[in-house]
Amino acid sequence: MTHLVFFCGHAGTGKTTLAKNLHGPLTKASGTPFCLLDKDTLYGGYSAAAMAMLTGDPNDRDSPLFLQHLRDPEYRGLLDTARDNLELGVSALVVGPLSREVRERRLFDRAWLGVGAEVVIRVVWVYTSEETARQRIVKRANPNDAYKLAHWDEYRQRRFVPSGAICDDLLMFDNTAPASADYQTLLARIVDEPQAAAIMPPVPV
Incomplete structure (x- = not known):
């Protein structure tokens, strides 16, 4: 049995x-x-x-041009690579914002993903406050974040926390200041084995 585990969320939440x-x-x-x-x-x-x-801007990842023409091909390639590994018996941890796909519940759609019933699917939504995320983005000083910071009021309109029916089967993880017990609980929920938490080593917080 293989696992397809998504770590989704907005920039600065600590998905990777x-x-x-x-x-x-x-x-x-x-x-x-x-x-x-x-x-x-x-x-x-x-x-x-x-x-x-x-x-002329290699660091642009948020402009309308990028979002319209490159975003979806990137994600399709990401999912295709995950599927190739699953077919070889290798489980996959897939990291990316995937906010639209979470909102539209596509990550639970096996036909859209192209995976069979033998694959265990888990979707983790990693979140923190807007201010904490912005502080982390500033601190990491990644050139790819320049557009976000320069157009923060525009970018923040795309931020959301899933609620209602969107949250069905979604594993919500507050990554503001998690303790070791929080990691242990998430691990157990991903593998659906309560005893799995016992093997989670302490994580620096």
Whole structure:
């Protein structure tokens, strides 16, 4: 049995760090190897080259042009890579905002994902306050965030916290200042084994 685990959420919420912290414990708890597929790692260089050619700004990841023409192909390639690994018996941790897909419940749609009933799907929504996220974005000083910071009022309109029916089966994780017990609980919910929390090592907080 393989697992397809999504770590979704807006910029600055700590999705990649969370996925990396859980990689080893998930591998041990599930008994299956995991690959880590981070959208920025897989497509950052390609998108930088494309945007430099199109607009002269290699760090643009939030303009209407990028969102209209490059966003969806990036995500499709990310999911295609995950599916290739699943077919080889390798579980996948997929990291990316995927906010539209969460809102539209696509990550629970096996036909849209192209995966069978034998794949365990878990979707984690990683969140923190707007101010905390902005502070983290400023601190990490990633050039790809320049557009967000320069157009914050525009960008913040895209931020949301899932609610209502969107939250069905969604694993919500407040990543503002999580304790080790919070990581343990999330691990157990991902693998659906309460005893799995016992193998989660302490995580620096």
